[in-house]
Amino acid sequence: MIAVRLQLHSTKEGVYVEHENIIDNVKNVIVHMEGVETTYLLNEENREIVRELEKKADEMTLMGLGRGDNKGVKAVLKNNVVFAFTTNMDFNWPEGPNIILMHGERVVGHDLDDETKLEEMRACKDKLVIANIVIYDTSVLKGMNAKTNPLVVVMPPKTCKELECVDKVCNVVLASPSTPSDEYLKGKMGLEYPHGTGTFLLGFDFDSSRS
Template sequence: MSEDDFVRALKGIEGVICVKELTEEEKSEVLRLEEQAEKGVLMGLCRGINIGVREALKKGRVFACATDRCFKWPQSSYIKIVCGEEVIGEDVNEEARLERLKCEGNIVAGTLVFYRDKMRLFKDRRDETMVQILPLELGEILGKKAVVGSPSPPADLFLKSRMGIDTECRDLGTVLIGIEE
């Protein structure tokens, strides 16, 4: 399949407005920016790791996609706050589940839920707690499995600049899509 086939397929996804295949140098820079962001505190909580971006970058072909508000984010959780094997919190995009969790006494901030019975772990072992940004579920593109990552703000700005998009525009985001050849 030609590059144009993948680019056309990606542009055909609702909410994707611009697509650029990354060079090896650009992939290295995105990884460097992610590693730098991971050294800090993510979401104001604790250190973290962007598993989704790292997995996308490992694929044979990696595309940066600029997205607008029409892009459909998957219903699955892609942010987890963990301490060891215990999930302390996660994002929940299903309205009914979010309401149920709130009624059960869990702490809900937007779509982020902190499980009340796990908060002691967060308090006692904060230095072991980590934010995991997981791959997004998108399915296949032209019969190839796609791995999707949501870049950190510094990587987002870098990708926008490489695509010629105004980095001040807050209405547009980016995703990385890795496809195995």
């Protein structure tokens, strides 16, 4: 019986060490991504605070259009491990769309990074451009009620190609946090919110099937 307990203890210790090594490997990849500055490993308390901040952010009216739904952050917080990291202007954002406007089950708009396409959209009378957000059918705004029939501003989960080849890592999710979470995370990292500095959350699971 004692031998069995010792073996279980040894196994758990070995798994712990392996997980710590995987976390270190992921952190090393993150810090070498172009435009990344500071990293921070979230604990359970941090996760719960971000979760509550995102709930409050979802209830707020975003861009005067409707409520939010940060599906990306919600997905990240389900992962085994969650990192926050700050970025500067050299960071390459994930390929869009990074914001999707939903009305019921219908996609009615999203962000565009192509200035030429944005100019084309601005020239269309039936489309509305707000900053780099395009609403493809303005008729959806007629009679819309922000409380009972709102637009939903969805921030979808994104992939992170830099981590696809890291050993024993799976279900990698990248997400952009809301402003309250952004400020909270920067505070945890001791930053003063300098202009041009953003934050991302990155989560992943341990893949025991890969050796």
